Amino acid sequence: MDTSTGEEKWSHSVNGQASVPAVVSDSVLYTDSSGLHAVQKGTGEEMWEYNFSSELAFPSRFPTTVASTNHVFITDLTKEGPAVLKAIDLQSGKEAWKLAGDWSSTIAPAVIQDKLYIPAAGKMLIINEKNGKELHSFNTKGVINSYAASDQQIIAVNISGNVASYDSNTGELLWEYDNELLGLPNSPDITISKDKVLLTEKKSGSIIALDASSGNEAWNKQFGEEKNSVVMGAAITTPSVIENTLYIGIFDGQDEQFKNLPDFSNLTAINEETGEKLWHYPVDDYIMYPPAFVNGSVIVTNMEQTVTAYQGGENAVKKEQTVDNEQEVKAADNTITNDGVMEKNSDGLYDLSLYEGNWSTPGSDEMAFKLSFTDSTSGVITFYSQGGENPQPFKYVYPSGTLMAKIGIEEKPTILILFDSGVLEYKDNEQKYFLEKTSAAAETGQEGELRVSGFEGKWCDSSQTLCFDLELIDDSGGTLEYYQEREPFKESFVITYEDEYSMVVEADGSEQVKLNLDADKNTLTYDIEFRKEKLTRQ
Structure with a gap:
């Protein structure tokens, strides 16, 4: 996209959800379900691709593309199953080296100069990014939940909400800060600026600013309303920082029809030193990603797949929609x-x-x-x-x-x-x-057999107190005949969810029943509120 005019210059098709791309020299690098791709920055033409051993869904890949001036780093599966870290040569697209280990495929490593920092189970590995050799490692304060690295320090938040700063070169513990808000199930985003460490808890809408050298809390403020995370998954975006100013998107307003659905977003500028709002601008859409900066403009990507460029300005107030007559209201x-x-x-x-x-x-x-x-x-x-x-x-x-x-x-x-x-x-x-x-044929297997036919038949628990005969009428429902009851009865059900090994059914006037088959399809888990039983095929 031309950032001065907003005109599209090129587009490139991807397979599934793509990672946030990295730009190195003239290459745009990203992963999708099939593998790693290098695209020419000026034309969008693919330069090379490196295919995964098998397709990897987005949750099994790094959400952000990690690259140095020499390599791009990905996780891939081995024939035996465990994931390995691979370094792919930036020029040729060939594997340069690989490394097996116990690390998360969802927490991406960080590249600082010629070192690769990899969070593992209770420690941080420092790897020579050129050859994959381990330089050294150091223990961390518990299991790392999120982290960020600079050439001076590594900031790591563990699952209990402990924030620790380590020297990037020696691993020496510099300072600590504790806040339960930052522990599981939350996972704060971390931004390291010149003299601040910013901890953003997007679901609650809170940003905590710490002094980068001491770890002392500079300010702690809530900018969004937590209720908006129920629908949107977050109350605010991760901030972007430039020239001592934070830029974030804040979900705001209240939709007239649906509870907890915001009406719009505010593009907001915040003073990094004090946490005070400098200005905000209402956007009639939902800002989903951190703002970007190009040629003096603040560029935001909205939910409706629109991209908008703004310049800093005075506070603005969202104008309510007005109508002239009853016909326009309708x-x-x-x-x-x-x-x-x-x-x-x-x-x-x-x-x-x-x-x-x-x-x-x-x-x-x-x-x-x-x-x-x-x-x-x-x-x-x-x-x-x-x-x-x-x-x-x-x-x-x-x-x-x-x-x-x-x-x-x-x-x-x-x-x-x-x-x-x-x-x-x-x-x-x-x-x-x-x-x-x-057509409905997609729901069936060979010769018209229903995909969930493995659930059919008679099932009993070990004590023979819960027994039923499950019969499918079609791909939308069937009957359950309970035959071990003092008063046997039969009821119809509808299928609300199904795949080959899982099915959720709902009988008339009854609560949902979750049924799960084991791999051999001879053991069935019967799961209803306050009761869970293992049944075997009779």
Whole structure:
């Protein structure tokens, strides 16, 4: 993108969710599900690619691309299964060296000059990035949850909320700071500036500034409302720092229809020394990533896949939308557009059941999934890839005819829009697809056998007190006949989630039952609130 005009210069297709790219010289480097890619910065043409041993989903890869002037660093699986760290030559795309060890595939290493810092189990490894040889290591204060490194110090936060500063060269402990807010289940983002260490807890909206040399708390302030993290996954973005000023996106306002859904974002500038707000600018969208700085402009990426450049200015106030007459009021409450977005049903609501089912890109399997809702706020989306299945839970809201979802453990913001033509648009901040509904045949195996047919049959626990016969009528439901009860009975159920080894069913007037098969499909776990039993096939 041309940063002076906002015009697109080139685009490059990726396989699945891509990592945050790194730019080294004339190369743009990133990983996707298939491997590591080097793209020419000026044209977008691929220079080389290094394929993973097998496809790696986003949670199994470093979220940010890590590169030096010589190598790009990735995790990959061996034939035996354990992950290894690999250094890929920046020029040729060939493996330069690899290193096995006990480290997280989600906490990326850091490169400082010719050293690679790798957080491991209770210690920090320092590796020569040129040849992969260990230089030295030092013990850390517990298991590292998040960290950042500079040429002077390493800041590491452990799972208990202890913040420790270590000398980057010797590993000597310089200072400590404790705050329970920073411990599990939270994982603060760390920014090291010239004389401050900034700890950002995005879910609560808090930023803590510590003196970089002493660890003393300079200020501790909350900028966002924690309630917004229920839907958006965070209250604020990680800050970007330039010239003693922090820039963040803050979710703000209240959507008129949905509780805990913000109405807009504020692009906000904060004095690094005092924590005081300098100015803010309302954005009629959701700012999802830390602001970037190019040629004096602050550039933000929004949820609706728009990129906007701003210049610093005075405080601004969000103007409320006004309408001139009753007809305009009615028009503002209707999401029917010339693009054919689906209409409201007879109850004045949007029929979410139309989203459920199997979807795929026409003529290919580039993107394919099954979507189902489990209740009014959550659901499951099962992605299909190379014959495998990857079910991911999601939370959702449905304002103004747009399904807004936070998918998986990484809570990836995703938008789905259904059109009258039957086309489903799926987009997040990395990719966009247009999909069509596939036939029910996709739910079956060979010769019409249901994919969940392994659940059928008679099952009993070891004491023969819980026994039932499970029969499937079709791919949407079946019956459970409890035959060991004093008064045997039979009830119908609907399937709210299913894959080959897991199924969630809901009987009339009953709570949900979770059923999970072992690998051999001869042992079944029956899980209901306050009761969990192991059953065997009879």
